[in-house]
Amino acid sequence: MARKDFYHDCVRRALVKDGWTITHEPLILPFADTRVEVDLGAQRAEQGHSAIIIAVEVKNFLAGRPVVSEYQKSYGQYQLYRELLNRFEPARPLYLAISEYAYQTIFHDDVIRTIVRDSNMKLLVFDPLTETITQWNP
Known part of the structure; x- marks a missing residue:
């Protein structure tokens, strides 16, 4: 099992607070002769509808790192995981979980915002202090 990201448990708790049930930790997907591990799989029952399922990859973007x-690493992982999910679990969208700090600084860069928009990347923005989800984009 891969090492957990610094904010892994924080995002897990934020999802639970938001009404999600963690179903996979990690969510395992086949890839070539091996497998890849998306950090979390979750579901939430919607009244009168079938459950909504998602996959969440947690990324740190801690200060001081390049x-x-x-x-680059996050984007590549996101694209690979999304392609695998499209093939094996097409009803499960993938979200990249990033802190409010990363969203307000790194992800407000014009180039990164354009890449996120053009690639239809889904972001789950969380506050690590309150362990709450502050935004789902889109």
């Missing part, structure tokens, strides 16, 4: 390499 932004380009962190974003």
Whole structure:
């Protein structure tokens, strides 16, 4: 099992507070002769509807680390995981979980905002202090 990101447990608790049930930790997807692990799988029952399912990849973007390499790694993982989910679990959208700090700083860069928009990347923004979800984009 891969090492958990710094904010993994925080995002897990934020999802539970928001009414989600964690179903997978990690969510395992086949890839070539191995497997990849998305940090979390979750579901939420909607009254009168079938359950909504999601996958969440947690990323740190901690201060002091090189932004380009962190974003590059995150973007590549996101694209790979989304392609695998589209193939094996097409009803499960993938969200990249980032802190409010990362959203307000790194993800407000014009180039990164354009890449996120053009690639239809879904963001789950959380506050690590209150362990709450502050935004779902889109």
